[in-house]
Amino acid sequence: MTYDSLRSSHTSPQQDPRRQSAVVIGGGLAGITAALELADAGVRVTLLEGRPRLGGLAFSFQRGDLTVDNGQHVYLRCCTGYRWFLDRVRGAELAPLQDRLDVPVLDVGDPRGPRLGRLRRTALPVPLHLAASLATYPHLSLAERASVGRAALALKGLDPADPKLDDIDFAGWLARHGQSQRTIEALWDLVGVATLNATAPHASLGLAAKVFKTGLLSEPGAADIGWAHVPLGDLHDTLARKALDEAGVRTELRTKADSVSRTDEGRWAVEVEGERIEADAVVLAVPQREAHGLLPEGALDEPDLLLEIGVAPILNVHVIYDRKVLRQPFFAALGTPVQWVFDRTEASGLTGGGQYLAVSQSDAGDEIDAPVARLRERYLPELERLLPAARGAGVRDFFVTRERTATFAPAPGVGRLRPGPRTRAPGLCLAGAWTDTGWPATMEGAVRSGLGAAGAALSALGRPYEIPPLEAA
Structure with a gap:
């Protein structure tokens, strides 16, 4: 699925009899995504970023x-959300991406001396695509390798969206499914720490299940790894800024929003140094503590829950x-x-x-x-x-x-703290990898949050919108 194939679903600014407006606060991946989607739908968008560059924490x-x-x-x-983003900014x-998943894993703690293993897939269907790699993985015993398959099948049966999983720690679940401490260290945490930014004892089972089911147990090529072969700034700043310019977004760097409030006419007012920007919708695409500081009273039922997100x-x-x-x-x-x-x-x-x-x-x-x-x-x-x-x-x-x-922090219980894109204030929406995307804090989660916030804002503006079919990308 390419960006150009999605453009036809949007209303162009020229076709819109009344240019509604929106302010997006925050120029990370979530904010850039929201701004692009709103602009593509015909909304006049101003993007505010306090730093001298775009890209958030990937710069x-x-x-x-x-x-x-x-x-x-x-x-x-x-x-597929981040892949959509790359396509949208033409990067x-x-x-x-790798043609096929291939991860060299070097163990220098083996008493027999340094040993190199590889986690790689074949073209066979799930779960056979990893069977040959696990069967020869030298960092686990034969019994431990066999136990991995049984735990993977049990994991495949979980629903990551089940709220009960959010309160369970991943390590405890693994132990109950026959995973030794060595297996957790040499396999589950090898992947989990890099994707969740937490070891298994400190990770929600719901988020861990999302990572492993989607990455390793959905499609044979789902876990193939991609990375920027250029500086991240080329993608998330230079190309993103060009895409925003082409979409007609007014991008203001070194510009921090001081407050967000409702006007007497029912619109939104964003105060920045030397300017008051009025708009029909606002997207807060900033970290949770900053969002908490900008939220008007009553926008969330329990706004202080944002401060509990570690x-x-x-x-x-x-x-x-x-x-x-x-x-x-x-x-x-x-x-x-x-x-x-x-x-x-x-x-x-x-x-x-x-x-x-x-x-x-x-x-x-x-x-x-x-x-x-x-x-x-x-x-x-x-x-x-x-x-x-x-x-x-x-x-x-x-x-x-x-x-x-x-x-x-993807700790057990974090799911109940993460709000969705909509607030109780019409036209005020939230974006950021910390919001309830179903994903851990990744570039993927950030992009998906931006799409969700754009959809919520357009809905509040009475505009038809369909989130791009990312699962088919």
Whole structure:
């Protein structure tokens, strides 16, 4: 499904006898998506972003001659919302997917010595597509591999939307279905920490079921991995801004909304420094605490529930070597503090024969505030354990990026705290990966929230709207 094939379902501005207006507050993926959908439907849109760039928490910055992503972001083939977004901003070719899922997993904690395994799929139907990979996965015993299949079948029978699952922790459910601590560490958390930003004991079964059912148990290719081969800013800022301009959206950067209120005429007023913007609808596409501060009284029955949604950090360690030390585009690690390592050499613009590795550390609460010197002392030796070629290689640069509020915490019970896109105030809608999308805090969830908010806003404006058929994308 392409963006061009969806355009015909929208009303163009020229066909609209009265240009209704909307303000979208927040220029992350959720806000960009909402703004584009509203504009495509013929609404006059103003997008406000307090930062000097778009992209939210998936952005790039300059460090000398390098273009650095604040963190490594990936998506899966099943992430049809984010794929739609890439197509909409004409950036799909810059963030390609693997032909088939293939994840090298290196265990340096094995007493027999470092061992390399792979999680990869075949073209066989689900669940046989992973059977051969699991049968030879060296990081689990024969009995543990057999237990994985039984747990996967039980997981496949769950409904992620069942509210009862939200109160159950994933680790407890896995243990009750025969999963050893080693199996959780070497398989379930290997995937879960990267997608949920939490280990199994701290993750809602409902969200975990969504991840594993959709990614591994829906279609053979659902978990094929994609990532940007250019800086994220090229996609989420440069191309997104171009798409917004072409759609007629007024985009204001370095512009923070101070308040949102109802006018005497029943419209909305957004106050920014030096300007009052009136509109027929408003989308709050900002983090939950900021949304709580902007919500007018009565917009939600229990607005303070937003403050109960926890946050989880992500730490990224960036190492520039003077030579090539990794031949794979990425790998996952066991038996070490290192979680996932990605080669960002080409995307960053690094030249001169060196290599740029980004170490992505989810659920990083224990280290998010650690000094750079301490992180250097810890991670450089670990990378040498994992990559023999790094031993003796010169380190040109070592730095870290920290996102202390990278995602909402997917803890058991979080589902009851996440509001949908509609509020009790007509025309005021919510967007953000923290809203009730059914997904964890991912780029996919952010895009889907933006589509949902645009649909809710258009409905409040009395405009027909159908969310793009993402499941068929």
